[in-house]
Amino acid sequence: MSLKIPRANSHFYSNSSNGWLYKSNQQPDRDFFHFGGGVSTVKAHGIQLFVDYEQLSGNFLHNIWTVSAGLCSEF
Numbered sequence: 273m274s275l276k277i278p279r280a281n282s283h284f285y286s287n288s289s290n291g292w293l294y295k296s297n298q299q300p301d302r303d304f305f306h307f308g309g310g311v312s313t314v315k316a317h318g319i320q321l322f323v324d325y326e327q328l329s330g331n332f333l334h335n336i337w338t339v340s341a342g343l344c345s346e347f
Contacts, residue, residue, distance in 0.1 A: 304330035318346030 308326030315321065320343070327337040 304328060320344040 306326075306328050308324065310322060310324035312320060312322035321341075322344075323339070323341045325337070325339050327335070329335050329337075
């Protein structure tokens with residue numbers, strides 16, 4: 273299976289040779305998933321707890337995940 277790489281054409285007015293410049297790039301990956309979820313709770317005396325999870329998966333260049341947690345309190 274060969275990967276066909278498209279070519280992006282650009283023309284710059286400040287180009288001294290007044291010619292075309294070519295840049296090869298990869299096709300975009302459109303088959304990926306972005307999902308996440310979270311939980312939060314409010315306790316007595318104004319205390320709040322939370323946990324969130326987020327993930328980008330299925331992208332052929334990279335997979336990313338993030339977990340965040342926290343505590344909020346009144347003062």
